[in-house]
Amino acid sequence: MSTVLALKPVAAEKNPVAADGAIRGHAASAQVAVVLAVPAEIRPAVAAPEARPGRGSERLRDFLKAVIPPLLGLALMTGLWSMVATMTGNIPGPGKTWDAARILFADPFYRNGPNDQGIGWNVLASLQRVGIGFGFAAAIGIPMGFMLGRFSFMNRMFDPIISLLRPVSPLAWLPIGLLVFKRADPAATWTIFICSIWPMILNTAQGVQRVPQDYLNVARVLGLPEAKVITKILFPAVLPYMLTGIRLSIGTAWLVIVAAEMLTGGVGIGFWVWDEWNNLKVEHIVIAIFVIGIVGFALEQMLLLLARRFTYENR
């Protein structure tokens, strides 16, 4: 009995309310005795790690452990890049690219007519297309995913359609978009819509199918109406899956937009890459590759952060 209680006071000291009410009621007097007796033996064990010398250097070592490998990787990439650049002669090396980037980013938001705008405008134009196409895909794909997940009839009905259309490159849909919308800009957005909608539907449907039966049983026993089942149980349970779908969609959309804009022209990072190729400014193409990579990485990290916020620990 005393060994069981010996653990209690430590918790009780830090957070008095955490003490177990049932035990406290039964053995109040025994606990008082233990509270007085135990701290002497418990304290040193708890205090030891903080008092140990060299904790700061340990933290520094952890920091270096986290930072050095990625830095080495980047250095390796830069090294290979400059090697290839000197060997081939027509690919600009890191130094030349850096100089060009400094000039380019000195004024990213200039406008000299529709076909000559700063890189900032180009990136924003691409992001806007991705945003609109993706927004429409979410507005249609998420409710559809819910339906497909909830009703197996719908699932079986749409399964052949999705299986058939999903492997098609979204660029194959570009001519259809041009035909329907008569303009290049909405056609590019249309390809984004097409490539974004599949992961959204499939992940949402999977999320709905994987809602633990326990939670649905809770809803049934409490007699929750369908509206409350959706808002209080289905939606929170599906949200992590939905966010995975959104993350995959945005990733694909960002891949596709570059290719779509190369074909449609106008303003946008994909068009800009093609334009700079026509101008034979290869260093700008290298810069664009970095910009596309950084923006894609940032989008991914943002959504990962969002997903972490809405992931619930189970059990």
Place this chain on the structure above:
Amino acid sequence: MKPLVKIENIGQTFNTKSGKFTALRDINLDISQGEVVSLIGHSGCGKSTLLNLIAGLTLPTSGVLLCADREIPGPGPERAVVFQNHSLLPWMTCFGNVMLGVEQVFGRKEGKVKLRARVEAALEMVHMAHAMHKYPHEISGGMKQRIGIARAFAMEPKNPVDGRALRCTRCPDPRVLAG
């Protein structure tokens, strides 16, 4: 005394890959109001299957289940369940989890203050009032079970069904029907 719950010739078979599996056969049980019933048996003998039937989560393949002279059509708040694996919703605090049930049963008749008081009283009963704003993953397994019990009892059911200790209550003292 007239039984509150009547179980008559219940049979339950499940269709499995290797054919039909009979989980329960010819079960008869009457439970009076306030009676304490313990179901004891080795694991897999069908205790939980019977509890699920009383809760209405599953329907029997044969036989009849009556609660207050009416056939059990499905689950409902008048037969609250303390689930075997607690089944708290992880995106709600302990308070929110209990409130979900209370709101459902008393929300139409009572105001916010009264509902809150009910939830707090239920949490107090299981000695969990101090942790009501914690999320299920922040408390221990035993504490989660207690929140599950509070959720079931806060709905003031005719017949709470406890997965580990199935309880029947309406009279002042909780009655245990263990599974």
